[in-house]
Amino acid sequence: MNSEEQARSVRQLILETISFAGLGHIGSDLSITDILAVLYTDVLHLDPERPQWPDRDRLIVSKGHAAVALYSTMTLNGFLTHDELMTFAQRDSRLNGHPARAKLPGIETCTGPLGHGLPVSVGMAVGARIVNADWKTYVVTGDGELQEGSNWEAIMFAGHQQLSGLTCIVDRNRLQQGALTEETNSLDPLDAKFEAFGWDATVINGHDHDALREAILAAGAKPRVVIAETTKGKGVSFMENQAVWHHKVPSADQFAQALAEVSATR
Numbered sequence: 001m002n003s004e005e006q007a008r009s010v011r012q013l014i015l016e017t018i019s020f021a022g023l024g025h026i027g028s029d030l031s032i033t034d035i036l037a038v039l040y041t042d043v044l045h046l047d048p049e050r051p052q053w054p055d056r057d058r059l060i061v062s063k064g065h066a067a068v069a070l071y072s073t074m075t076l077n078g079f080l081t082h083d084e085l086m087t088f089a090q091r092d093s094r095l096n097g098h099p100a101r102a103k104l105p106g107i108e109t110c111t112g113p114l115g116h117g118l119p120v121s122v123g124m125a126v127g128a129r130i131v132n133a134d135w136k137t138y139v140v141t142g143d144g145e146l147q148e149g150s151n152w153e154a155i156m157f158a159g160h161q162q163l164s165g166l167t168c169i170v171d172r173n174r175l176q177q178g179a180l181t182e183e184t185n186s187l188d189p190l191d192a193k194f195e196a197f198g199w200d201a202t203v204i205n206g207h208d209h210d211a212l213r214e215a216i217l218a219a220g221a222k223p224r225v226v227i228a229e230t231t232k233g234k235g236v237s238f239m240e241n242q243a244v245w246h247h248k249v250p251s252a253d254q255f256a257q258a259l260a261e262v263s264a265t266r
């Protein structure tokens with residue numbers, strides 16, 4: 001399954017899982033679907049049979065509220081069954097509303113409280129360097145999430161350390177929970193901010209798989225940020241760029257329309 005096919009299937013699974021569970025951050029999930037599909041298909045060295053294989057690449061989805069996008073992608077890559085995916089957010093499920101490392105092998109660290117995944121990823125990249133490991137560290141953050149100050153201490157340290165094994169992908173959809181990032185606490189010019197902290201920065205269309213692949217796989221001497229310009233709710237016309245779809249469950253009619261749209265997207 002190539003990344004485009006995977007993204008289409010993940011969008012279908014997101015709709016199915018959230019409708020079945022009756023909760024979930026649907027707009028946030030659809031925003032990072034293409035990023036995760038490219039990571040799992042073309043970038044990450046992982047083995048679902050050995051999710052804790054020491055030489056695996058590390059991925060942290062720091063915007064942990066998009067757990068259903070991550071679980072759906074993991075399902076298509078052999079880490080979970082479809083039956084287990086449907087247990088999302090149920091009592092005793094391994095699939096918490098936000099990813100839990102102790103429950104589900106393949107989750108590198110607990111996320112949900114925003115602002116921690118990037119700092120943890122910096123620690124992992126430092127660790128890889130100390131033990132001379134070849135594996136790489138990847139982290140996906142929200143853009144609103146970057147308003148958390150903890151990120152900027154970590155970004156400063158990664159730049160100082162010239163952590164070339166670290167890549168951060170920012171889901172730049174310009175929306176946070178209920179409002180635009182630029183009206184709440186503006187981030188622009190985001191690439192220049194990272195560059196000033198010693199990073200390589202590139203801005204791309206976060207739904208263009210070729211652009212994502214090329215930007216994420218580019219090598220350099222510095223830590224790298226890929227600012228992926230995305231659309232919250234991508235693929236479902238009535239959810240796109242609508243803050244209200246941050247966390248909302250489609251009605252039966254909306255589900256049918258959304259499923260038809262994501263199935264025809266690519």
Ligand SMILES: Cc1ncc(C[n+]2csc(CCOP(=O)(O)OP(=O)(O)O)c2C)c(N)n1
Pocket residue numbers: 027028029031063065066112113114115141142143144145146173175176177232246
């Ligand atoms: C520390 C912290 N504060 C608040 C929240 C509640 N919260 C969950 S998602 C979200 C918005 C995050 O915006 P962004 O990072 O842009 O992600 P997107 O909504 O675009 O997926 C907020 C405030 C949280 N999870 N953690």
Ligand SMILES: [Mg+2]
Pocket residue numbers: 142143144145171172173174175176
């Ligand atoms: Mg956002």
